[in-house]
Amino acid sequence: MSKSSAKEWDRAAPSTSWTRLACIIPPDLLAAVAREADADQREALLETMQLDQSFRVSRAEAAASIIAPTRTGVARVGAGTPDRAIYDQQHSNATTPGTLMRSEGQGPVSDVSVNQAYDNFGYTYKLYWDQFHRDSIDDQGMQIQGLVHFGTNYDNAFWDGAGHMFFGDGDGQMLTDTTKGIDVVGHELTHGVTQHEANLRYSGQSGALNESVSDVFGSLVKQYQLGQDAATADWLIGADIVGPQLAPALRSMKAPGTANQYDNQPSTMDGYVHTTSDNGGVHTNSGIPNHAFYLIATAIGGNAWEAAGQIWYDTLADPRLHPTATFSRFAGLTLRSARTRFGSSSSEAAAVKSGWEAVKVKVR
Ligand SMILES: [Zn+2]
Structure with missing residues (x-):
């Protein structure tokens, strides 16, 4: 890879923006892999970095307000059961939920990614409820929405600070289908828990x-x-x-x-x-x-x-x-x-x- 295109990766990997958008893959790792990528992979990595950057810009302002815990002290009807909804983004870059594929209580569908996201949301909810008696991300039973098949070969997964977790399919070399990672889902949803509790500044x-x-x-x-x-x-x-x-x-x-x-x-x-x-x-x-x-x-x-x-x-x-x-x-x-x-x-x-x-x- 030429020196000029290495610089292009560095520009596409923003380094100093402060945002609540929380990806599993940091920008400098994407840039490091991109420097050694072959032609097939470059496109996916560049698109991932550009998408991450556009999300930082568009979401940072909306998500920057501090969300104070708003517990009413009254348990929600249905507390102890999550409220999940999984949408298929059909490889688009749309930031609003696409086609609803599976909602709470419905059985498995034919799309493996939809089912994996649904199950891993459930396992995360279960740890928080069973061990800490926490009712979802906000402790008020907040619905958790999963947006799967986001982007084309998108090499990341992230929580947007506003109730949505986005899942890329990966390019197969750096990442594979991100819905498969139970700890990745637990990681991203915990960013939401942190946001509602200590609100630790992301810097x-x-x-x-x-x-x-x-x-x-x-x-x-x-x-x-x-x-x-x-x-x-x-x-x-x-x-x-x-x-x-x-x-x-x-x-x-x-x-x-x-x-x-x-x-x-x-x-x-x-x-x-x-x-x-x-x-x-x-x-x-x-x-x-x-x-x-x-x-x-x-x-x-x-x-x-x-x-x-x-x-x-x-x-x-x-x-x-x-x-x-x-x-x-x-x-x-x-x-x-x-x-x-x-x-x-x-x-x-x-x-x-x-x-x-x-x-x-x-x-x-
Ligand atoms: Zn993170």
């Missing part, structure tokens, strides 16, 4: 925390559905949606920086990346809190969604967690959550403290 350390919280609960949705305890889980993100170029996964919470040939995530503060790309490296530095969670969950033992997941959920819902929280502040609040729920001298609290110390984050 720098608070942005990396926003990303990490999505990886944590995305992985927990998968572990809960598979019935895997902390010792058995693979702690990978996106293993079910990557093509050969990104195999075996997008990210690893167990061993950040080892998930694929492009993975540059640090696992401790020694490797913290200072960059203007990807909103200050939000998909890179998330490796640090991701690894802390892995260390804490495996030190506590048993099912990660029980003690460690509860501590993280309590922290996310803690009014003391502000939108611009640093890693240290978040770590301090997880320790408070652990002490409140399990006791000051509990093994859970000790594991939280040691986990953050191991990744060299000061617990404040």
Whole structure:
């Protein structure tokens, strides 16, 4: 590939825009793959980057308002059951729902992507309801809409901040059908939960925390559905949606920086990346809190969604967690959550403290 077209990829990959639009694939990874892509793949990657960019511009303003929790304290009729609707975008770039293919309570249809999106929405709802008694993204039973077959060979999936999750089919080399990723769906829907709770600003350390919280609960949705305890889980993100170029996964919470040939995530503060790309490296530095969670969950033992997941959920819902929280502040609040729920001298609290110390984050 020529130098001039490499620059074209860089221009198509915006680096500094602040937005709530939350993709599973960051712009700098798309650009890195595009630099080495063959002619067939280039078109799909360029279209993906251009679409992502147009979404950032058109959606950022609409989604930028802070959504405060609006709990009424009264359970919804039907709480405990999700409200799902899956639409077929038929490879268009339309940003409004296309043809309704399956709504809540209806049986499987012939389109595998529709069914996978429906099921993975259900598994995500189930973890939040069973473990934390949370009724959907807003805790008010909000409908979750899935828009599948978005774009042509679109290499991404994202939550738009307004109730819709968009799924690309992938180009087959970098990504495959993104509806298949249970942890990817859990990750994206958790961006909605975060938006309604701590509203962590999508930039720098608070942005990396926003990303990490999505990886944590995305992985927990998968572990809960598979019935895997902390010792058995693979702690990978996106293993079910990557093509050969990104195999075996997008990210690893167990061993950040080892998930694929492009993975540059640090696992401790020694490797913290200072960059203007990807909103200050939000998909890179998330490796640090991701690894802390892995260390804490495996030190506590048993099912990660029980003690460690509860501590993280309590922290996310803690009014003391502000939108611009640093890693240290978040770590301090997880320790408070652990002490409140399990006791000051509990093994859970000790594991939280040691986990953050191991990744060299000061617990404040
Ligand atoms: Zn994300």
